[in-house]
Amino acid sequence: MADQWARSGLDLHLAIDRAGGVRAGLEQALRTAVRDGRLSPGDPLPSSRALAQELGIARGTVTQVYEQLTAEGYLTSRARSGVRIAAQARPAGLPSLPPASPFRPPAGGVDLRPGLPDLSMFPRREWLAATRHVLQTAPNQAFAYGDPTGDVALRSALADYLGRARGVITTPEHVIVCAGYTHALRLICQALSGTVAFEDPTLQDYAALAERVGLRVTRMPVDADGLVVGGLTDESAVVVTPAHQFPLGVTLSPQRRRELLDWAGRAGAVIVEDDYDGEFRYDRQPVGALQGLAPEQVVYAGTVSKTIAPALRIAWIAAPTRLVPVLRAALRFDEAYVNAIDQLVLAHLIRRGELDRHLRRCRIRYAQRRDRLGRAVAARLPGARLSGIAAGLHAVLHLPGADEPAMRERLAADGVMVDPLSGFYRQPRQAPPGVVVGYATPPQHAYDSAIESLIAALAGR
Amino acid sequence: MADQWARSGLDLHLAIDRAGGVRAGLEQALRTAVRDGRLSPGDPLPSSRALAQELGIARGTVTQVYEQLTAEGYLTSRARSGVRIAAQARPAGLPSLPPASPFRPPAGGVDLRPGLPDLSMFPRREWLAATRHVLQTAPNQAFAYGDPTGDVALRSALADYLGRARGVITTPEHVIVCAGYTHALRLICQALSGTVAFEDPTLQDYAALAERVGLRVTRMPVDADGLVVGGLTDESAVVVTPAHQFPLGVTLSPQRRRELLDWAGRAGAVIVEDDYDGEFRYDRQPVGALQGLAPEQVVYAGTVSKTIAPALRIAWIAAPTRLVPVLRAALRFDEAYVNAIDQLVLAHLIRRGELDRHLRRCRIRYAQRRDRLGRAVAARLPGARLSGIAAGLHAVLHLPGADEPAMRERLAADGVMVDPLSGFYRQPRQAPPGVVVGYATPPQHAYDSAIESLIAALAGR
Numbered sequence: 001m002a003d004q005w006a007r008s009g010l011d012l013h014l015a016i017d018r019a020g021g022v023r024a025g026l027e028q029a030l031r032t033a034v035r036d037g038r039l040s041p042g043d044p045l046p047s048s049r050a051l052a053q054e055l056g057i058a059r060g061t062v063t064q065v066y067e068q069l070t071a072e073g074y075l076t077s078r079a080r081s082g083v084r085i086a087a088q089a090r091p092a093g094l095p096s097l098p099p100a101s102p103f104r105p106p107a108g109g110v111d112l113r114p115g116l117p118d119l120s121m122f123p124r125r126e127w128l129a130a131t132r133h134v135l136q137t138a139p140n141q142a143f144a145y146g147d148p149t150g151d152v153a154l155r156s157a158l159a160d161y162l163g164r165a166r167g168v169i170t171t172p173e174h175v176i177v178c179a180g181y182t183h184a185l186r187l188i189c190q191a192l193s194g195t196v197a198f199e200d201p202t203l204q205d206y207a208a209l210a211e212r213v214g215l216r217v218t219r220m221p222v223d224a225d226g227l228v229v230g231g232l233t234d235e236s237a238v239v240v241t242p243a244h245q246f247p248l249g250v251t252l253s254p255q256r257r258r259e260l261l262d263w264a265g266r267a268g269a270v271i272v273e274d275d276y277d278g279e280f281r282y283d284r285q286p287v288g289a290l291q292g293l294a295p296e297q298v299v300y301a302g303t304v305s306k307t308i309a310p311a312l313r314i315a316w317i318a319a320p321t322r323l324v325p326v327l328r329a330a331l332r333f334d335e336a337y338v339n340a341i342d343q344l345v346l347a348h349l350i351r352r353g354e355l356d357r358h359l360r361r362c363r364i365r366y367a368q369r370r371d372r373l374g375r376a377v378a379a380r381l382p383g384a385r386l387s388g389i390a391a392g393l394h395a396v397l398h399l400p401g402a403d404e405p406a407m408r409e410r411l412a413a414d415g416v417m418v419d420p421l422s423g424f425y426r427q428p429r430q431a432p433p434g435v436v437v438g439y440a441t442p443p444q445h446a447y448d449s450a451i452e453s454l455i456a457a458l459a460g461r
Numbered sequence: 462m463a464d465q466w467a468r469s470g471l472d473l474h475l476a477i478d479r480a481g482g483v484r485a486g487l488e489q490a491l492r493t494a495v496r497d498g499r500l501s502p503g504d505p506l507p508s509s510r511a512l513a514q515e516l517g518i519a520r521g522t523v524t525q526v527y528e529q530l531t532a533e534g535y536l537t538s539r540a541r542s543g544v545r546i547a548a549q550a551r552p553a554g555l556p557s558l559p560p561a562s563p564f565r566p567p568a569g570g571v572d573l574r575p576g577l578p579d580l581s582m583f584p585r586r587e588w589l590a591a592t593r594h595v596l597q598t599a600p601n602q603a604f605a606y607g608d609p610t611g612d613v614a615l616r617s618a619l620a621d622y623l624g625r626a627r628g629v630i631t632t633p634e635h636v637i638v639c640a641g642y643t644h645a646l647r648l649i650c651q652a653l654s655g656t657v658a659f660e661d662p663t664l665q666d667y668a669a670l671a672e673r674v675g676l677r678v679t680r681m682p683v684d685a686d687g688l689v690v691g692g693l694t695d696e697s698a699v700v701v702t703p704a705h706q707f708p709l710g711v712t713l714s715p716q717r718r719r720e721l722l723d724w725a726g727r728a729g730a731v732i733v734e735d736d737y738d739g740e741f742r743y744d745r746q747p748v749g750a751l752q753g754l755a756p757e758q759v760v761y762a763g764t765v766s767k768t769i770a771p772a773l774r775i776a777w778i779a780a781p782t783r784l785v786p787v788l789r790a791a792l793r794f795d796e797a798y799v800n801a802i803d804q805l806v807l808a809h810l811i812r813r814g815e816l817d818r819h820l821r822r823c824r825i826r827y828a829q830r831r832d833r834l835g836r837a838v839a840a841r842l843p844g845a846r847l848s849g850i851a852a853g854l855h856a857v858l859h860l861p862g863a864d865e866p867a868m869r870e871r872l873a874a875d876g877v878m879v880d881p882l883s884g885f886y887r888q889p890r891q892a893p894p895g896v897v898v899g900y901a902t903p904p905q906h907a908y909d910s911a912i913e914s915l916i917a918a919l920a921g922r
Contacts, residue, residue: 031628068746068748
């Protein structure tokens with residue numbers, strides 16, 4: 001009895017937070033006492049009458065709390081032994097964990113790594129206005145489980161937009177909305193079998209993804225005309241970046257386009273066209289998508305990650321007819337991940353011409369930046385040269401004869417982040433010396449000084 | 462020569478849409494002529510001078526168009542033979558395709574299928590206000606590639622909310638934001654091996670998903686105390702719905718909770734707690750999550766699909782410490798799919814108490830609906846009985862002795878959609894006769910007449 005009293009309310013220092021009500025406060029206080037170890041498995045609790053008296057609350061409240069915590073497994077209640085702390089009621093505290101590694105380590109200084117648009121251009125006002133429109137007009141049914149291939153409003157807007165802006169031939173039923181290019185590529189890989197060829201250099205993670213879903217991977221070299229098609233044999237598919245090879249920045253030449261389509265026809269293979277920054281060409285009109293020449297041989301994949309922002313997680317596939325059922329089947333277990341509101345927002349922005357206006361603003365800015373980079377290199381880095389066409393969000397700065405470790409050291413010392421070209425090659429030692437410069441990455445006000453820092457570090461001052 | 466002239470502009474009926482400029486219009490007109498078959502592979506085109514004259518446009522424009530279409534692979538240009546249509550330039554037209562099968566076939570009449578909240582309660586105003594706040598305050602960096610485990614603002618808000626509302630013990634670093642429960646379950650399954658037990662009855666698709674990622678699957682029966690734990694042996698994991706079993710609606714009893722934790726401790730197994738509608742209990746306070754008793758043994762998974770709307774595609778995992786690195790590794794190829802804006806919006810709604818207010822409104826409405834259903838059944842369906850606790854968004858209506866095919870026929874004839882209980886059993890013939898009624902599904906104004914139709918169809922009028 002003394003033991004029971006010693007463990008009752010006041011002695012336990014049950015700090016009851018009454019903000020959410022006495023009952024919730026007492027429940028929480030008892031849970032905390034168990035977790036902190038002030039109450040141990042097997043310990044008896046005072047009777048509901050005794051605890052109620054001590055705390056000055058209704059006995060019914062204590063009874064309800066005891067019932068609740070018994071239902072949750074914290075307490076046991078037996079006829080003769082009364083209410084006790086249950087055997088499993090004391091969970092170990094959770095240790096602290098480091099945060100997850102980010103996709104891109106944060107920039108400590110000047111960030112000129114490729115892969116990002118200028119995020120200060122994100123169309124905040126337009127996105128909000130479109131969200132208002134969607135939330136004011138969408139039927140309730142839009143908030144249910146949607147079409148697994150994406151909302152038909154977005155698929156229709158995309159089919160029209162891709163036809164107009166990229167020469168893609170498709171229909172809304174051939175389009176699948178995805179949650180970013182990685183999701184698109186995984187879905188496509190699930191529809192393939194055998195061996196898939198990737199460009200070399202490229203982002204090595206994509207080949208790893210294909211291997212992860214059970215495909216074999218080969219690599220094909222890239223030259224000034226883009227992918228070297230002659231090396232392809234009996235692969236079931238090839239992943240290419242025809243508009244603006246990543247990272248080399250070349251365009252797949254007309255001759256190579258023909259060769260590639262010929263090969264795919266002979267081999268019965270699929271061409272996966274990664275059109276990740278096809279909207280951006282500064283010297284003349286963008287070259288239309290390869291898909292437009294052979295919509296039944298090419299799986300086209302695009303994304304808003306480079307045109308608007310990666311944080312939106314929206315991409316799309318325009319698939320050949322025979323792959324549509326396979327892709328739809330893959331969606332059963334790797335489903336539609338894109339918030340329906342966001343899909344309707346993007347559809348509205350496309351239909352209203354806002355995406356086109358945004359792209360025009362971006363093109364003007366990026367063209368100026370590329371130009372500025374080119375002039376600085378020409379004037380102050382003798383022997384260096386920018387390669388690739390005037391397109392996209394990045395350029396390769398070739399540095400013939402440069403000592404890569406020393407160069408990296410100077411860049412690091414000056415706090416300038418660019419990606420060495422070698423990191424995109426399967427055999428980094430086969431890469432020519434150079435760096436990939438993401439000229440869209442810095443905010444506008446910091447661009448000139450970013451280029452200044454880059455040139456200074458590379459010139460060795 | 463006559464041949465060339467016959468194929469020139471006017472004879473080709475090149476309808477040039479000048480809205481986007483003459484150049485873009487001519488390009489599009491030529492592409493269309495190729496695709497329609499009016500121009501065939503090998504056909505010569507008029508010289509740029511001749512075409513320009515005929516169309517009354519600048520010769521330079523025609524030259525540019527020819528160059529562009531040559532780069533895209535539509536045309537070939539040789540010194541002596543002039544410009545011709547390229548060999549691969551005529552893609553087959555795409556056939557029309559049926560739309561994808563929806564996750565839920567659309568309702569033709571009265572929709573009382575389980576799985577949806579009342580979508581007319583979607584907090585449109587609050588979602589828009591939170592979006593405005595986020596778009597006005599988020600730093601540009603929020604639009605980049607984010608933390609693959611989810612934005613820390615949302616993970617922190619969730620850790621607090623889950624602790625407060627569901628008794629979950631976790632930290633922001635133990636939380637992973639997912640794009641819906643299916644994504645969460647796939648990530649969890651990728652972190653497991655061996656055999657996983659599922660409840661029977663349950664949604665059969667989840668077991669299929671586990672098999673798809675290479676796990677073996679067993680089924681454990683469910684009785685009035687929830688999952689029958691005694692059948693578990695050396696499984697590596699079990700997936701349970703302790704708060705409100707789906708579809709039977711029972712709560713996992715205190716005794717079974719203890720047995721389950723004992724088993725998991727002995728077997729070194731993981732308990733996957735699917736807390737899909739744990740927020741909704743109408744007769745008294747919700748039973749806290751099992752996870753709170755054993756946060757290092759239980760992987761907790763929750764979602765907004767039942768509390769706000771499935772269209773948002775947001776869910777979460779609170780994982781035991783030892784599984785966090787494995788889950789983070791799985792994210793490399795099955796990445797963060799949730800728009801960062803939406804993550805910040807949900808975090809804001811949780812922090813501002815809007816989610817709690819929304820849940821209170823929903824609880825009141827759903828409690829009334831369940832009550833209404835119960836009274837109608839008691840009064841007008843003698844022999845029938847509602848089972849399961851007063852919680853969640855659905856109830857099981859047991860119809861002892863009912864002839865299921867005849868019952869289905871009557872329901873279909875009256876246009877009433879409910880899910881037969883048998884559909885959730887691995888062996889449908891072992892199911893007791895009954896239907897699962899999703900009483901949250903109809904909009905408020907249609908609820909009374911929906912129940913009326915259901916009762917009428919089941920009573921055979």
